[in-house]
Amino acid sequence: YKKFGKTVSYFEQQNCLPDFKEVWIEYKVINSQALQATLKRVDFAFGRFFKGLGKYPIFKSIRHYSGWTYPSFTGWKVHSTGDNGYLELSKIGQIKMRGKARLWDHPKALDIVNRNGQWYASIVLEIDDTLLKNSRKTDNGVMAIDLGCNDAIAWTNGEENGLVAAPRFFRKAEQKNQELGKSKRRKRSPNFNSSASLTVDPERSPRVKKKVKASRRWKKVQKLVSKLSRKVANQRQNFVHQETTRIISGNSTVVTEKLEVKKMSAKAKKGDALSLSKGKRKKQKAGLNKSILDVGMGMIRDALKAKLSDIGGLFVEVPTKKVKPSQTCPKCGNQEKKSLAARTHVCHNCGYTQQRDIATA
Ligand SMILES: [Zn+2]
Structure with a gap:
């Protein structure tokens, strides 16, 4: 041209x-x-x-x-x-x-x-x-679930309840990951971007730096890093598929509260730090992020949605702010504020006691 x-x-x-x-x-x-x-x-x-x-x-x-x-x-x-x-x-x-x-x-x-x-x-x-329909026969049960960090899934169908413990794949792999990161920092990393800034008009970018190639030792460690993250991703995906298949095996309607994963796992902003010191707040939020992402709450939700739509089931998301499931007594409907640390639901109106996440579900 x-x-x-x-x-x-x-x-x-x-x-x-x-x-x-x-x-x-x-x-x-x-x-x-x-x-x-x-x-x-x-x-x-x-x-x-x-x-x-x-x-x-x-x-x-x-x-x-x-x-x-x-x-x-x-x-x-x-x-x-x-x-x-x-x-x-x-x-x-x-x-x-x-x-x-x-x-x-x-x-x-x-x-x-x-x-x-x-x-x-x-x-x-x-x-x-027809193949699609026949492949996904299920009972017409209804199940409510609460996705969380302490326990990945709390479920109830009104009669039976249960908790699925959150696997800590990433946490377990984290130490290894940190070691690898440290060892990578001591090796020569690549820099391919310096000369890739070729715009439509090459005369405008006179600064052309030399490309830096990664050392062989750096590449070797990098391979281990991607192997580790691949392993964690596979473990996570496996967990999500197993649990969601179990949930829909007897239930064609699944109810959960609307979860805003993106918002929850957004990085701690500067303005957030009101009562806590900046560093502490950031650290706290980072820890929480890791838990949320480790369980793969968004993945569980998406997998449920997809699998239910395959079988013609129903996935219901309850608006959290309107209904406040975690602060409402499932027996009498009494609303009472709970701190995040309170792991048990004890209703002061009717006396109903239940594990917090199951009560939420
Ligand atoms: Zn109550």
Whole structure:
């Protein structure tokens, strides 16, 4: 565009691909649809830029490019019934797959993603309606839950109650994480951004610093860091899926109070510190954040929502400020303020006593 003032459309670029592959032969091994999908992403980024919706697209090195897409049925085939199996990619070959899908039907599109040093296949399935309905039969029970930090889930169906203890995956991994962070700080970290500030007008940014490459020892520790966080994320996801599946197995209606995870886990602001010293307040809030995020309250809620919508169930969120579930007696409706530290609900009106979170539920 700079040289000739001519806009290049997506289709012009697509038509250049065969010639392009003759010059850069390393691209010959890649499926042409995958190349087109990449080109579409580039075109999309430029489209956003010209509409004023995004920044000028910058070159992405292989380090930042995490995978590729098969937008239709061609170039790949899945040999699986939803439980393990293998994937056949044209020009690459057969790859074993590990994992189990909740449902399986006609594979429609495929994404290959590299995340934290591991390869994932994300397969879009077209699922028949009746199959979907039959797969998710459940009883018509109603369950109320309270998501918390001390106990992850307090539940009741009016007759039975229970508590699910919060796992402390992150806390457990935290010490290890701190050790790794310390060791990383003693090694040479990379700085790739200094010369990546290429704007539309390169003459405007005369300051071009040299890129700094990470040392091999730094990369080694970094690998351990991402391995650790991957482990914690997997543990958390596992916990969320297990517990939510258990909740909906007998219940098609689940009630909980509206939770504003984002607000609750927002960083402590300067203005917050009225009665407490700044540092203490920040520390307190950080500790609370960790608990909230550790349990994955938002994840539990989202998983419940999704699973209930799959079975045609109902997910009800009660407005917290209006109803005040934690300050209301479940037996007589008497409202009484409780401090956060009070772990037991004792009603001074009717005498009903219950564990705090179960009473809230
Ligand atoms: Zn009461």
